Amino acid sequence: xTLAPPAPRTARAIGGLCATARLVARADAAGGTTxxxxxxxxxxxxxxxxxxxxxxxxxCVVGAMSAPLGGDxxxxxxxxxxxxxxxxxxxxxxxxxxGRTGEHACYDVWLTVGDGARLDWLPEPLISAAGSDxxxxxxxxxxxxAHLVLREEQVLGRSGEETGTLRSRLTVRRGGRTLLDQETAxxxxxxxxxxxxxxxxxxAVGQFLVVGPEFEESPAEVxxxxxxxxxxxxxxxxxxxxxxxxxxxxxxxAVAPDALRLRRLLDRAARSAAAG
Numbered sequence: 001x002t003l004a005p006p007a008p009r010t011a012r013a014i015g016g017l018c019a020t021a022r023l024v025a026r027a028d029a030a031g032g033t034t035x036x037x038x039x040x041x042x043x044x045x046x047x048x049x050x051x052x053x054x055x056x057x058x059x060c061v062v063g064a065m066s067a068p069l070g071g072d073x074x075x076x077x078x079x080x081x082x083x084x085x086x087x088x089x090x091x092x093x094x095x096x097x098x099g100r101t102g103e104h105a106c107y108d109v110w111l112t113v114g115d116g117a118r119l120d121w122l123p124e125p126l127i128s129a130a131g132s133d134x135x136x137x138x139x140x141x142x143x144x145x146a147h148l149v150l151r152e153e154q155v156l157g158r159s160g161e162e163t164g165t166l167r168s169r170l171t172v173r174r175g176g177r178t179l180l181d182q183e184t185a186x187x188x189x190x191x192x193x194x195x196x197x198x199x200x201x202x203x204a205v206g207q208f209l210v211v212g213p214e215f216e217e218s219p220a221e222v223x224x225x226x227x228x229x230x231x232x233x234x235x236x237x238x239x240x241x242x243x244x245x246x247x248x249x250x251x252x253x254a255v256a257p258d259a260l261r262l263r264r265l266l267d268r269a270a271r272s273a274a275a276g
Contacts, residue, residue: 016071016099019043023076025057025117027083033057034084043067045076056085061123063092068107068134070099075108078121082114082143090123093155093259096164098131104165109138113146125153125204125259128187132164142174145213148249151266153206155259156186156199163187163203172249174211179247202238202255204262208269211249220250223272225265237261242269 024038034057041047044067052058061076068074080086096105107126113119128134142148152170156163165187172180186193186205199205220242224230228239238256245251252269256262 016069016073016101016103016105017043017067018073019045019067020075020077021045021047021061023047023059023078023086023088025078025080025084025086025119027055027081027085027117029083034086038079043074045074052087054085056087056118056120058087058089061088061090063090063094066095066097068094068105069097070105070133071101071103072099072105072107074106075110077110077112078119079112080114080117080119080146083116084114085118087120088122093124093127095127095129095158096132096134096166097129098133098164104133104135107134107136109136111138111140111148111150113140113142113148115143115145117143118147118149120149122149122151125155125206125262126166127155127158128164128166129158130161130164132166134164134166136166136168138168138170140170140172142172142179142211144175146174147212148172148209149270150209151206151270153204153259153262153266154186155262156203156205165189170207170209172209172211174247179211179245179249180209180251199255202257204238204256204259206254206262206266208242208252208254208266208273209249210270210273211245211247213248215244215248215250220244220273223269225252225254225268226256226261238265240265240269242272 225240240254242252254265
């Protein structure tokens with residue numbers, strides 16, 4: 001199955017910035033490497049190719065201006081065509097800030113991974129600054145033999161400040177069927193978000209998702225992370241769980257006091273998922 005590149009998307013902003021960046025990775029059959037025929041930054045997104053490893057192309061998203069602000073409509077489209085390998089990261093954290101109009105901002109990510117292709121989507125954290133209001137969506141379309149590694153990290157408030165309002169949705173479809181669809185919401189106006197049933201006072205939350213055909217033969221095992229592991233070391237590192245999906249993949253979800261300890265938990269989950 002070969003996934004067609006998505007049609008270009010546009011967004012309308014009222015009182016804010018409207019911008020969409022696009023990148024496409026394509027396998028070079030002659031050289032066994034991955035090319036980047038489309039690398040189109042826009043607005044606050046400057047796309048920079050960095051040194052790759054093996055046949056993998058690597059791209060870094062550099063923030064060219066402060067964004068998203070209230071009223072902005074921003075998007076990134078990344079397509080890894082059949083047989084290609086693409087790694088995407090960012091140069092720094094993304095900070096959601098309040099705008100002048102009081103309108104919420106939107107930040108949409110569309111990822112497409114073709115047959116036999118691999119996409120590593122590993123940006124730096126998103127920080128929800130006080131007074132901001134952001135709606136973020138990540139939509140992933142996978143071919144049946146595609147590989148995906150995805151990390152999302154969200155920090156609720158900068159040091160010493162309250163959080164803004166953050167609503168986030170992640171949808172992953174594989175071969176046209178839904179593999180994962182979840183939505184979270186934090187901050188002012190969201191009932192119970194800071195209770196023991198949700199974050200329990202933690203200010204960093206994230207997830208690590210890996211999908212690939214190898215999980216059909218060897219499903220991931222459930223593993224507790226950090227303080228939840230019950231090893232007697234409860235050191236305030238945060239806690240999380242790595243669990244198999246109802247399909248060929250595994251999802252780790254973690255909460256922690258800060259971004260550094262959250263990253264350590266998700267890195268541990270990544271090593272556990274790789275080890276099977």
